[in-house]
Amino acid sequence: MSFTTRKIALLDLDAFFASAEVLRDPSLQHRPFAVGGGGERGVVATANYLARQFGVRSAMSGAYARRLCPDLHFVAPDHGYYRQLSRQVLAILQEFTDQVEPASIDEFYLDLTANSAFQGSASRTLEAIRERLRAIGLSASAGISCQKMVAKIASEERKPDGQYVVPPDQVVDYIAQLTLKRIPGVGPKSLERLNLLGFYHGRDVQQAEVTQLQQILGDKAGWLLHQRCLGNDPRAVVTERVRKSVGVEETLRHDLFQLRGVEQFLDETLLPQLLKRLGCQRWQETAIKSQTVKLKFTDFQQTTVSRTGSKASPSLFYQLLREAWERREQRGVRLIGLSVMLPDPDDYLQLELALE
Amino acid sequence: MKFTVSRDALLKPLQVVSGAVERRHTIPILSNALIQVSGDEIRLTGTDLEVELVARCAVDKAVDGQVTVPAKKFLDIIRSLPDGATVEFSAAEDKALVRSGRSKFSLATLPAEDFPNIDDWDSDIQLVTSQTILKGLIEATHFSMANQDVRYYLNGMLFETDANVLRTVATDGHRLAMSSCAIGQPNLTGRQVIVPRKGVMELMRLLDSPDSEIKIAIGTNHVRVETNGISFTSKLVDGRFPDYRRVLPQGGDKVVIADRELLKHACSRAAILSNEKYRGVRVSLSSGEMCLTANNPEQETAEEIIEVDYQGDSLEIGFNVSYLIDVLNTVQGSKVKLTLSGPDASGLIEDSEDDSSLYVVMPMRL
Numbered sequence: 183m184s185f186t187t188r189k190i191a192l193l194d195l196d197a198f199f200a201s202a203e204v205l206r207d208p209s210l211q212h213r214p215f216a217v218g219g220g221g222e223r224g225v226v227a228t229a230n231y232l233a234r235q236f237g238v239r240s241a242m243s244g245a246y247a248r249r250l251c252p253d254l255h256f257v258a259p260d261h262g263y264y265r266q267l268s269r270q271v272l273a274i275l276q277e278f279t280d281q282v283e284p285a286s287i288d289e290f291y292l293d294l295t296a297n298s299a300f301q302g303s304a305s306r307t308l309e310a311i312r313e314r315l316r317a318i319g320l321s322a323s324a325g326i327s328c329q330k331m332v333a334k335i336a337s338e339e340r341k342p343d344g345q346y347v348v349p350p351d352q353v354v355d356y357i358a359q360l361t362l363k364r365i366p367g368v369g370p371k372s373l374e375r376l377n378l379l380g381f382y383h384g385r386d387v388q389q390a391e392v393t394q395l396q397q398i399l400g401d402k403a404g405w406l407l408h409q410r411c412l413g414n415d416p417r418a419v420v421t422e423r424v425r426k427s428v429g430v431e432e433t434l435r436h437d438l439f440q441l442r443g444v445e446q447f448l449d450e451t452l453l454p455q456l457l458k459r460l461g462c463q464r465w466q467e468t469a470i471k472s473q474t475v476k477l478k479f480t481d482f483q484q485t486t487v488s489r490t491g492s493k494a495s496p497s498l499f500y501q502l503l504r505e506a507w508e509r510r511e512q513r514g515v516r517l518i519g520l521s522v523m524l525p526d527p528d529d530y531l532q533l534e535l536a537l538e
Numbered sequence: 539m540k541f542t543v544s545r546d547a548l549l550k551p552l553q554v555v556s557g558a559v560e561r562r563h564t565i566p567i568l569s570n571a572l573i574q575v576s577g578d579e580i581r582l583t584g585t586d587l588e589v590e591l592v593a594r595c596a597v598d599k600a601v602d603g604q605v606t607v608p609a610k611k612f613l614d615i616i617r618s619l620p621d622g623a624t625v626e627f628s629a630a631e632d633k634a635l636v637r638s639g640r641s642k643f644s645l646a647t648l649p650a651e652d653f654p655n656i657d658d659w660d661s662d663i664q665l666v667t668s669q670t671i672l673k674g675l676i677e678a679t680h681f682s683m684a685n686q687d688v689r690y691y692l693n694g695m696l697f698e699t700d701a702n703v704l705r706t707v708a709t710d711g712h713r714l715a716m717s718s719c720a721i722g723q724p725n726l727t728g729r730q731v732i733v734p735r736k737g738v739m740e741l742m743r744l745l746d747s748p749d750s751e752i753k754i755a756i757g758t759n760h761v762r763v764e765t766n767g768i769s770f771t772s773k774l775v776d777g778r779f780p781d782y783r784r785v786l787p788q789g790g791d792k793v794v795i796a797d798r799e800l801l802k803h804a805c806s807r808a809a810i811l812s813n814e815k816y817r818g819v820r821v822s823l824s825s826g827e828m829c830l831t832a833n834n835p836e837q838e839t840a841e842e843i844i845e846v847d848y849q850g851d852s853l854e855i856g857f858n859v860s861y862l863i864d865v866l867n868t869v870q871g872s873k874v875k876l877t878l879s880g881p882d883a884s885g886l887i888e889d890s891e892d893d894s895s896l897y898v899v900m901p902m903r904l
Contacts, residue, residue, distance in 0.1 A: 354564060388564035392690060393776060405688045412564070414686070531816050532712050532858060533882065533900040537780035
């Protein structure tokens with residue numbers, strides 16, 4: 183099957199946590215509110231559209247959000263409830279097609295290539311799906327194309343409560359006019375480097391040599407960006423997902439300024455939590471690809487240190503922690519996270535030639 | 539500018555140059571073909587900036603000039619005209635007019651001056667051989683090229699000149715194919731160049747008249763192949779190809795001789811019930827016998843037993859069956875020789891009577 187004949191959609195639930203809260207408490211509908219902690223150390227998870235008019239955004243500190251919007255009401259998040267609602271949405275989508283991939287709690291990829299409802303029209307199928315979701319009180323936006331990346335970007339075009347189609351023959355032109363910021367995987371650091379060298383839009387990348395991009399972003403990232411901008415995204419909609427990484431993180435009750443305290447928190451809280459999440463008894467029996475320590479400092483800047491390895495090692499976490507700690511420059515630490523990348527179970531099957 | 543030509547004479551050269559034209563264009567003029575009329579000949583050019591194809595064609599009633607037209611549309615028009623039709627082509631302003639009998643087409647043009655040229659370059663190696671030899675070398679190895687690999691230097695084919703030998707090597711990191719041929723030109727400078735995957739595929743399409751002579755010119759960043767009035771130029775991949783000699787297995791002590799057709803059909807049947815994604819088959823070797831087994835996530839199984847010429851210890855080794863089938867489809871002789879050493883070491887496959895092509899395949903863990 184040719185990749186350009188696929189029909190892939192991304193369905194994104196609009197301000198999901200906020201809509202979920204309105205479902206439980208309709209009185210919230212007409213006042214600006216945010217889901218998240220409104221206290222001194224809280225962070226906004228989602229804000230409803232009224233609050234967004236004041237500039238309140240996801241991942242903003244609660245205190246700052248309150249400064250932007252003094253009447254902002256805070257609702258404590260209830261993740262169990264959101265997960266249950268998300269499963270309900272998944273069940274509705276599966277009535278339309280079994281090719282559904284939950285990409286996160288509020289985003290779903292659908293492969294509608296084989297879908298024959300509505301004369302095989304992906305647009306009309308998505309209209310119908312969104313109608314069904316509206317009936318249970320959730321609004322959603324959708325992007326439709328022949329591949330995942332473009333579907334995802336397109337889902338932002340008519341947000342909230344709209345949908346947008348990028349036909350296969352317009353994919354390259356569509357990507358050409360996008361600012362690189364909108365391409366998934368281009369973070370602030372990469373964007374800065376790309377802009378500096380005159381790359382602003384998809385078309386700049388389309389016309390560049392892959393080797394130049396690899397020099398800017400590294401072999402893998404440069405190649406990937408080039409491929410994606412040329413419209414090559416062969417990723418399939420995966421209905422059964424294997425865990426790729428496992429991580430735990432926590433915001434500390436008080437900022438820490440001493441390494442001893444951070445190490446103690448690692449020892450007493452995070453390492454046992456991570457081991458439990460990994461579902462195994464001993465570190466040595468856990469095959470991994472890499473381990474990462476993340477620190478967020480008092481000024482909300484964060485840093486991560488990673489190392490590749492084949493077996494999880496708690497002592498490596500301490501070493502990575504010390505390396506991250508070196509970067510604190512007098513700042514305190516407000517959040518600590520640990521994670522491991524898990525190996526793809528299939529990586530081991532095919533052996534490699536020793537080319538290098 | 540204008541010219542008149544028979545549909546049949548124009549079709550072949552137009553098909554050739556359209557091969558270089560990318561349907562998906564990031565620069566609009568690259569979906570066009572350049573047409574240049576001079577004297578009683580036209581010169582057609584198509585390019586994607588990496589590969590350039592030029593073909594010539596004799597025409598009548600010519601008036602000099604040049605223009606670019608949408609390549610695929612022009613090709614589709616010419617192809618769908620009846621055999622033996624006469625085509626009149628003329629261009630003025632921003633339109634080109636194609637007439638044949640009672641059919642009339644007006645195509646949008648772009649100025650020829652904007653059509654990109656591959657920069658001038660000098661060749662430092664020239665050699666002459668036949669299409670048969672070049673085609674044989676490419677066909678023996680092309681299936682092992684990587685496709686869209688991060689290691690961009692693997693997305694192409696290594697051409698190596700070495701004494702009087704021309705050699706091709708391709709690898710995707712899991713398997714490697716190598717083929718050599720003496721071309722009777724002593725004192726060739728030793729050089730290694732990587733031709734990008736697309737160039738290799740286009741070149742293969744061109745080589746359709748085995749007896750024709752072929753001229754190859756290699757420069758620092760380009761390679762050019764000329765045959766039958768067609769000129770193919772490709773940029774070279776700027777990178778270092780891995781040292782293929784290091785991965786040629788040494789000292790495999792388990793040598794199996796098998797009937798090629800028999801083994802190929804056994805592999806094809808076993809493949810049906812192998813895992814669709816990983817395509818693993820288990821090869822169990824014992825004296826005089828090879829057993830292939832495959833199974834898939836649905837727990838369906840296939841077993842194939844064939845007689846082989848083998849005396850030695852038994853061995854179990856897994857392979858991606860597609861890699862084996864690719865090799866068995868390419869080798870020409872009636873018997874193949876497999877040289878193995880252990881379940882984690884690469885296997886060597888070759889024609890048992892002809893060692894000009896070698897195939898190295900890494901096993902799978904099953």
